[in-house]
Amino acid sequence: MKFSFLRNIKGLHAPLKLQMEFKAVKQAQHLPFLHSFHLSLDILKGNYDGIGFEDILNDPEQNEIMGESHLMAERKLGLL
Numbered sequence: 001m002k003f004s005f006l007r008n009i010k011g012l013h014a015p016l017k018l019q020m021e022f023k024a025v026k027q028a029q030h031l032p033f034l035h036s037f038h039l040s041l042d043i044l045k046g047n048y049d050g051i052g053f054e055d056i057l058n059d060p061e062q063n064e065i066m067g068e069s070h071l072m073a074e075r076k077l078g079l080l
Contacts, residue, residue, distance in 0.1 A: 019045070 025040045032059040042048045074080045 003018070006014045006018070021044060022041070025038070025044060028040070039048065071080070
C-alpha cells in the first residue's frame with residue numbers, strides 16, 4: 001500500500017529505488033562471528049528512533065561474549 005501511494009505521489013521511480021535499496025541492504029553481510037543488527041534496514045523502514053523490548057532484553061544468542069573468531073569463521077564456512 002505504501003509503494004502504491006508513493007508511486008502516485010512521486011512517480012514510478014520512487015518505489016523501484018526504495019525496493020532496490022531494501023534488496024541491497026538485506027544482502028550486506030558481516031563476518032561470521034559478528035552479529036548483524038541491520039541498522040541500515042531499520043533506517044530505511046523508519047524503525048531506528050524507538051526503543052523496544054528487544055533493545056533492553058535481548059535474545060540469549062545475541063550476547064556480547066566473543067568467541068574464537070577463526071574457529072567460528074571456519075565452522076560457518078564448513079571447514080571444521
